[in-house]
Amino acid sequence: MGKVVALEGNQAAALAMRQINPDVVAAYPITPQTEVVQEFSQFVADGLVDTELIAVESEHSAMSACIGASASGARVMTATSANGMALMWEVLYIAASARLPIVMALVNRALPGNINIHCDHSDSMGARDSGWLQLFSENSQEVYDNLIQAVRIAEHLDVRLPVMVCYDGFIISHAVECLEVLEDDIVRNFIGELEPVNPLLDTDRFITYGPLDLYDFYFEHKRQQMEVYPTAKQVIVGIGKEFGSLAGREYGLYEGYLLDDAELAIVTLGSSAGTAKEAVDHLRSDGLPVGMLKLRCFRPFPNTEIAQVLSRPKAIAVLDRSVSFGGFGGPLFTEIRSAMFENETSPHLLNYIYGLGGRDIDVEDIEGVYKDLQRVVDTGNVERIINYVGLRG
């Protein structure tokens, strides 16, 4: 048992970073992530960590510095949001292709225009194909726990991939919540020492990172990279279990909430899972067979696991906090829909877009979605597959 403290989500992230004590942090401030870097800089100034903090001139440089440091054999972390991540774009792919175990706190924020600094998932969803692993957090406790586990996952010798720990801007990042934190030495023992693979600072060997790679081997390199994601799933589950025995909070690829006997289910990511749990409790007390699936791990996408765990409900609503313009529904919806194709029976599957640019979603909103699902089951009729929650007009 650790001690319980009251912290904002960003402070919880900075605290995890202090305990992890990375060799290098390169980051550039952006709302709503700023506080992570600010708090962490204070730890550096106070001599509480051994970290080399590189104050860069942009996020492109931040990720580039992270790549260089990680390739040299250092344990590396960074943090960003929205446009900051967009500026990292091309280098995100390079970090993943070079299999560098960088850990990033991604404070989810809308990727504008118009200018908006509040939460949605358009930043992380845009990076879903970059090769990074993506863990979503429901609250500050999960931000803290996920960051610590992310170090182990990223550096696992069967994985060796960068990991982004996503959490909702302002809703989690700036809200004070109680969380249980571990002692410094327990965290340090849990993450252990980084075992560098092909470090550039090993002067007895000559390693080239990121060489020209044309039609003769590029395809093979991508195929090889594809192979690691199913393995990463197993590693994430294993480390989640190990963390559970240490901290009393076990993690998997997803969390089901009263899902086993549910006939109406909601699938969601991030902080709205907490809101949905409240709605489930309300409706259960009214006798409605409702349940919720919170996806913790969006990359790798647990397709077979989801198909299995969602095989019972008759109607399912997938909540998306981002859109895919010109696509059929939000990114979570299309992936869930595709995963469900393996099942023999297909439930009614609806998409609800919500919360863009920080628009609140409350318990009543989610209860409304469940009631829609009940109507669909009762009438057998789906009016619209793509729906919007909390939208004016």
Add this chain to the structure above:
Amino acid sequence: MKVKPDTGWRDLPCGGVIVEPGSAAEYPTGDWRTYRPTRDENKCTNCLLCWICCPDSSIMVEDGRIIGIDYKHCKGCGICAQVCPPKIKAIMMVEEERSSSSKGPM
């Protein structure tokens, strides 16, 4: 490990890194060539400007004198012909015969 033309995706070093130094020598950039530099020994003064400028280290020199051009790596960029002093013009770029082009490293 040594990557060979038939090395499969499972056996490549992780992360697309190259773990053996100097492996560029194994890559026959000569396959890219459409124009072949040909040097007239009688005109050449061995000033070595082409040797300095060749981006593929394909001008072969021994004891300060050019002994030939490494066509396995010369990609036919024509820089050597450009830098050869105008009064000498010892290097001519001659179009390769299509049939002589070899397969890539696949």
